[in-house]
Amino acid sequence: MNKRTAERRWILFFISPALAVVFVIILLPLFMSLFNSLFSWKQLIRQDFIGLENFRKVFFTEPYKTRFFNALKNNGLWFIITMLIQNVGGLLIGYFLSRRVWAHEFYKRVIFIPVLFSIVAVGFLWSLYLRPNGLVNGFLKIVGLPQLTRAWLGDESIATFSIIFVNIWRWIGFPSLVFLAAIDNVPMDCLEAAWLDGATDRRVFFKVILPLIVPSILIITVLTIIGSLNVFEQIYTMAGLDGAPNFSTDTIGTLFYRTAFGSVDSGNPEIGIGSAIGVIIYLLTFLASVASIVGLGKKEVEL
Amino acid sequence: MISDLRLKNATPGKKILIIFVQVAFICYSLIIFYPLFNMIMSSFKSTRDILRFPFALPQKLDFSSYKTVWVDRGFGRFFFNSVWMTTVSMIFVLLFGSMAAYGVSRYVYRMRTAVYMLFLSGIMLPLKAAIIPLFMLMKKLGFVDKPISVILIFIAMGLPSTIFILSGFMKTIPKDLEYAARIDGCNDWMIYRKVIMPVIAPAIALVTIYNAVPIWNDFFFPLVFLQNPKYKPLPLGLTNFFGQYSTDWSLLFTALTIAILPVLILYIFMAKNFIKGMTAGAVK
Known part of the structure; x- marks a missing residue:
């Protein structure tokens, strides 16, 4: 046997176990989803090849059309609010932690605590606090703002926002500490040069720090896109599988689950439509990630 | 690293900013701590007291609800299920992941980049979107309602990021170390086991946290695959419990405390490692 x-x-010995698992559990199901979405289904049995008919149904036929675009709108809302509040907030927190304000080590550890908790536990905990007779309304009454009390999860116009805020409570520590690490890595000489030129803190932040941490902003943006498209547990625990009240909190994730395991139209699992929605999730994830990498990648600065 | 923002020698405008930032940080810390504190306190109270005096401290430390939840409602079993399923999944994630990382970082061959990209694609693909074919696959294999179904998926979930992080570390180890071992008569497995693995031990700790936390917390796959109460992990057990006892606030807060407190205690002792581990995928 030669060398x-x-x-x-x-090489085969080292890579084949992982390759086998990744192939069977991740790649094969991806292709099966594509394949299945092109057929009509009777329960779990594949029927005829129908081309893109399932996709046409999702986009143009009731009840799928209304449900799908309603869910997609909510996923969009998740993305925008998470970007604006969680990621901008995280950037500010990261920045001030990097300026080593008093007790910064303590704040750093505290802000990260909820990141470790399961979405399910956090969702249920806050669903108790947000009930009409829960802690949040109780607090508003104590501080003399009883007019602000709401059915936080029962009111169609605010339920989605309440759930997004709970998720921000859980996750804001993550972007904060990613940005902190990125800002701590900005080379000292760049900052010193700016100070010697008499730049204000604000100018240093926008003109030096921000351009240099674009790679981290990019990663956080992509992760936010993936996270927003995959929202499921948050809705399941705080609003239920139907996205109550009246589908106002429904997302692609919950819609997909209902389609796959029964109940949008007939109450039965609809494998064809479900697979089509699964493929749409893949495509959206892929496209959005590529778009943000291309868009933000151009703004990246080389030192 | 930037200069410290401290009150001493600051201009008046800056002083206001510093005080504002402090107030904001203190308020936010309270927003994190108080809900957790209230949860633990409520677990000692009766449902009646929780609803009438939500902010009051418990009159006495009443552990009876803990016994009810842990023993009678099966949380002991859910907890144990989470522990062993996470442990078994992690053993295979670390073994297969480090082997594959070794295979793509320590050899030079034609298909290397292709294999590496194949592993990496798993990071971007949302595994939940493939639940229909996964379900059919598990059904065909007879794995539905058996822990092996979710364990296989957990292993697949952990492998791509593990390979990505570990191969990054392995690439930086000098080849000379390997040559020296080879001259001493080591074969490839011994080099992996005795030379490379000890060197990347800190990275192993990192990926362990990075993957164990999401696996411990995962809810979606157990929801789909595990109906049998014998095999339910903690998040799924908690969900069924909330469905059944939605008005018994005392038991609900106890169940939540059981789900959240162990992680919190572990974090207090290993905060630095957790922060490093969880952000490992996003921080270079």
């Missing part, structure tokens, strides 16, 4: 064959065998 090359021996090496080839070793």
Whole structure:
């Protein structure tokens, strides 16, 4: 046996277990989703090839059309609010922690605490606090703002916002500490040069720090897109699988689950439509990630 | 690293900013701590007291609801299920992941980049979107309602990021170390086991946290695959419990405390490691 064959065998030995698992559990189901979405289904049995008919149904036929675009709108809302509040907030928190304000080590640890909790536990905890007779309304009454009390999860116009805010409570520590690490990595000489030129803190932040942490902004943006498209547990625990009240909190994730395991139209699982929605989730994730990488990548600065 | 923002020697405008930032940080810390504190306190109170005096401290430390939830409602079992399923999944994530990372970072061959990209694609693909074919696959294999179904998925979930992070570390180890071991008569497995793995031990700790936390917390896959109460992990057990006892606030807060407190205690002792581990995928 020569040296090359021996090496080839070793390589195969090292990579094949992982390759087998990734292939069977991640890649094969991806292709099966694509394949399944092109057929009509009777329960779990594949029927005829129907081309893009399932996709046409999702986009143009009731009840799927209304449900789908309503859910997509909510996912968009998740993305925008998370970007504006959680990620901008995280950037500010990261910045001030990097300026080592008093007790910064303590704040750093505290802000990260909820990141470790399961979405399910956090969702249920806040669903108790947000009930009409829960802690949040109780607090508003104590501080003399009883006119602000709401059915936080029962009112169609605010339920989605309440759930997004709970999720921000859980997750804001993550972007904060990613941005903190990025700002701490900005080379000292860049900052010193700016100070010597008499730049104010604000100018240093916008003109020096921000351009240099674009890679981190990019990663956080992509992760936010993926996260927003995959919202499921938050809705399941705080609003239920139907996105109550009256589908106002429904997302692609919950709609997808209902389609796959029964109940949008007939109450039965609809494999064809479900697979089509699954494929749409893949495509959206892929497109949005590529778009933000291309868009923000251009603004990246090389030192 | 930037200059410290401190009150001493600051201009008046800056002083106002510093005080504002402090107030904001203190308020936010309270927004994090108080809900958790209230949750623990409520677990000792009766439902009646929770609803009438939500902010009051418990009259006495009444552990009876803990016994009810842990023993009678099966949380002991859910907890144990979460522990062993996470442990088994992590053993295979670390073993297969480090082997694959070794295979793509320590050899030079034609398909190397292709194999590496194949692993990386798993980071971007949302696994939940493939639940229909996954369900059919598990059904065909007879794995539905058996822990092996979610364990296989957890392993697949952990592998891409593990390979990404570990191969990054392995690339930086000098080849000379490997040559020296080879001259001493080591084969490739021994080099992986005795030379490379000890060197990347800190990275192993990192990926362990990075993957164990989401696996411990995962709810979606157990929801789909595990109906049998015998195998339910903690998040799924908690969900069923909330469905059944939605008006018994005392038991609900106890169940939540059981789900949240262990993680909190672990974090207090290993905060630095957790922060490093969880952000490992996003921080270079």
